[in-house]
Amino acid sequence: MLIEFSFGLIFWMTISFLAVLFILRKFAWKPILDTLHEREQGIEDALNEAKKAREEIATMQAGNEALMREAREEREVLLREAREIRDKEIAAAKDKAKAEADALLARAQEEIRNEKNAAITEMKNQVAELSIQIAERILRDKLADGAAQKALVEKVMADADKHLS
Numbered sequence: 001m002l003i004e005f006s007f008g009l010i011f012w013m014t015i016s017f018l019a020v021l022f023i024l025r026k027f028a029w030k031p032i033l034d035t036l037h038e039r040e041q042g043i044e045d046a047l048n049e050a051k052k053a054r055e056e057i058a059t060m061q062a063g064n065e066a067l068m069r070e071a072r073e074e075r076e077v078l079l080r081e082a083r084e085i086r087d088k089e090i091a092a093a094k095d096k097a098k099a100e101a102d103a104l105l106a107r108a109q110e111e112i113r114n115e116k117n118a119a120i121t122e123m124k125n126q127v128a129e130l131s132i133q134i135a136e137r138i139l140r141d142k143l144a145d146g147a148a149q150k151a152l153v154e155k156v157m158a159d160a161d162k163h164l165s
Contacts, residue, residue: 143149 143152
């Protein structure tokens with residue numbers, strides 16, 4: 001069985017091939033090519049969106065880094081202000097405590113001075129009382145008789161005359 005070359009067979013095979021080719025082109029290739037173009041466009045769009053997403057992510061990362069840097073700077077500023085306020089409060093408390101201690105010391109010194117003066121005054125009063133009591137006893141002993149009293153009165157009168165003249 002050898003295949004014989006027949007012009008009619010070749011003709012009809014060519015016509016059948018062209019008809020199948022035409023039918024495939026009209027009904028299959030166009031939808032297949034359209035689908036391929038759509039898919040190609042979808043892939044290209046997806047790549048563009050991925051590129052945009054990468055750019056947005058890079059932009060967001062840069063923005064996040066800037067925000068983090070700003071947050072760090074703001075934190076440093078707040079910490080510095082808090083330290084300054086703390087130092088001021090400590091200094092104010094120290095100054096207040098020193099002023100209170102000075103005032104307390106001054107009051108204590110004033111009280112000591114007042115107590116000392118009161119004690120000295122009390123002592124002077126007691127000494128004066130004792131002196132008066134002693135003088136009174138001595139005078140009683142010396143002026144026990146009338147002649148001594150008369151002599152003392154005359155002597156005091158003579159001294160008074162001397163002072164007046």
